[in-house]
Amino acid sequence: MRKRLLIVGGSYAASELACQARENGYAEDILIVSEEGDLPYHRPPLSKSYLKDASEELMPLRAEAFYRDKAIEVELGARVVAIDGRGNRATLSNGVVIPFDTLALATGARARTLPGLDTCPGNMHCVRSVADARKLRSAISGAEKVVIIGAGFMGLEVASALVRQNKHVTVVEAADRVLARAVSPELSRLLSAIHAQNSVNLITSRKVRPIIGHSGLINRIELDDGSILQADIVVVGVGSHPNLELAQQLELKVGNGIVVDDKSRTSRSNVFAAGDCATFSGQFNLAGIRLESVQNAIDQARVAGNAIAGGDKVYHAVPWFWSDQYESKIQIAGLSGGATYSESRHGEKSDVSVFHFRDDVCVSVESVNRPRDHIAARRLLAGSKEITRRNLQEVDFNISALLKA
Amino acid sequence: MRIVVYDQGGARVEIGDVAGQTLMSAIRDKGLNITAQCGGCAACATCHVYVDDEWTSKLKPVGDVEDAMLDIAEERQENSRLSCQVKRTEDLDGLTVRLAPGSGF
Structure with missing residues (x-):
């Protein structure tokens, strides 16, 4: 057999x-x-282009x-x-x-749910599978007020997709900054500013309590400072x-x-x-x-x-991530957790890279609209030679220059 | 419109019957072995192809993001492209490409 x-x-x-x-x-x-x-x-694409264009196919x-x-x-x-x-x-x-x-x-x-909810109200959404995304996409046109709970990648991408469709979008995050688990404080600040410029109402350091109406739907969200948010649809992105x-x-x-x-x-x-x-x-x-x-x-x-198949390859890969929000392409190479020092370089077109160091060794580079920095970082982090703060200072943080060295 | 693709093993495959809007999606939908890890947003280099010389000048030039990504592709050449960045248009009937070795990074 x-x-x-x-x-x-x-x-x-x-x-x-x-x-x-x-x-x-x-x-x-x-x-x-x-x-x-x-x-x-x-x-x-499920939390990006798929939500923006009803004809977008899987x-x-x-x-x-x-x-x-x-x-x-x-x-x-x-x-x-x-x-x-x-x-x-x-x-x-x-x-x-x-x-x-x-x-x-x-x-x-699987998606975490909100504590204290033992049912899944029909207007509560998450975006993990295409079934989730289809359900959310079909609900968008009938909604005016959208409350997104959790400012992770999913929440922020959905915010950027929906606010561009003239929805009134509020994002509520329990931590004191957006993407607290995924990116550095510097990048959090930058992204918060981009969302504010795009008319997203961003609320941090607040816990939420959904209030279910007679219809069985969530009709408002109560925050722990007593304020109330009206919601036609609620998108939950609080981890997995x-x-x-x-x-x-x-x-x-x-x-x-x-x-x-x-x-x-x-x-x-x-x-x-x-x-x-x-x-x-x-x-x-x-x-x-x-x-x-x-x-x-x-x-x-x-x-x-x-x-x-009997091979002997081992996992030795630099972690990398990307996210698209508005006109910003966010690309991350390496993990910045545990970094002891960071330095940023801004370009002329609101492009930026944030360099993170642990004990003077570069461990991560976060870029917004700087694909060359991202690629150089991935190649250098994967290499056998450490990239030190001094190496980068010598090229004025033009990280691509180190590839030629 | 028709596309001619030579796979990693050199086999010739003609693609005329799939709907894909980009060169990458056409190659994928035909069932050829193309990783296209990022799904077509020029965030990786795993849809790398070599474009036959007579066609290189007929394609829109390499964009800045594509150019950066091609730098991580294995064995980049003058005629390297990310197939996800090449739109299928009528004037490209007969476009001929070869799937590049390896899958990028």
Whole structure:
């Protein structure tokens, strides 16, 4: 009987892991089981262009023909409810049992909800899947007042998409600045200013309490200073929980995510994990932060697929992220947490890069509309030579110049 | 309109029947192996192609962001482009490209 690689999940990590296993010579069956109704697709547009243009279509990561050509079977609309780690069998919600030899968990994460809400009011939205985005997109035209809870990437991108459609947009954040978990205070200040210029009402350091009306919808949001915000629709972007239920059934080592090594191996020898559900601590992420990004999902899946095919690639990737808000392209290379010193360079067209140092060594560069700085930073951070504050001072923070050195 | 693509292994594939609005989406929708990690916003270099010489001058010039991103592509050449930045238009009937080796960064 043929062996089987079973991949649970339906996004970047699942798709890339299957492709890489095949590309690297894995010749057994590959089956992806995804709860979603669509083939794996690009998620970043869901909170950006997808909300701005009702005709914008879902963009698949790969065409159906590609999976077919590579003999990668994709089962959509199916949920794995149980995994028997001793018998190496997975059970779907419809009772079908799938034996496997190697298992990859790419189960992702789900949106956190607001505390104190035991129902999901019809006018409350989040944006994780295309189903979420479709629901929000169809509600936009009938709404005038939008309250966004949480000033993370998702919240701010939705704010920039909706305020440009002449909605009255308020963003409420519990922390004292926007994107507090993701970017430096310098970049937070810059982005706050950009949103204020675009008429977004930004409120920080405030907790919220949604008030449900007779209709069962949220009709207003009460803040902890007693003020009230009227809302036609409410978008919640307050972080995520990794989907760990299957990992727990298998008694895998978990923290804030399934703990994996530099080959995306879990604590069980035939089980791998990658993407939003996994956590890995390495040179570029000493704290082992669970990274939720396209880059991390793809790079972790690549080493997992390679390992499953018998390869020996290891994860050694500089984390990078991007966000588009208004005319600003925000690009981040490396993680700035734990930085001890920062320095900014502003250009003439409201473009800027913020350089972050830990013990005089550059660990992260955040750029707004400076793609060259971003690319140079990614290349330099990935290199074997440290970039010091002095190195950058010598070229007046023109980081591209260091590539030629 | 028709596009001719040579894949990483050198096989010739003609694309005429898919709707994709950019060169990248046409290549992807045909089922060829193109990573296009960022989905077409010129934030990576994993849709890197080489454009056949007779076509390079007929395309809109490389933009600033695209130019920066091409710097991280493996084996950038004079005729390198990010296929997500090339719009499919009628005057490009017969456009011929080769998928570049590797997948960028």
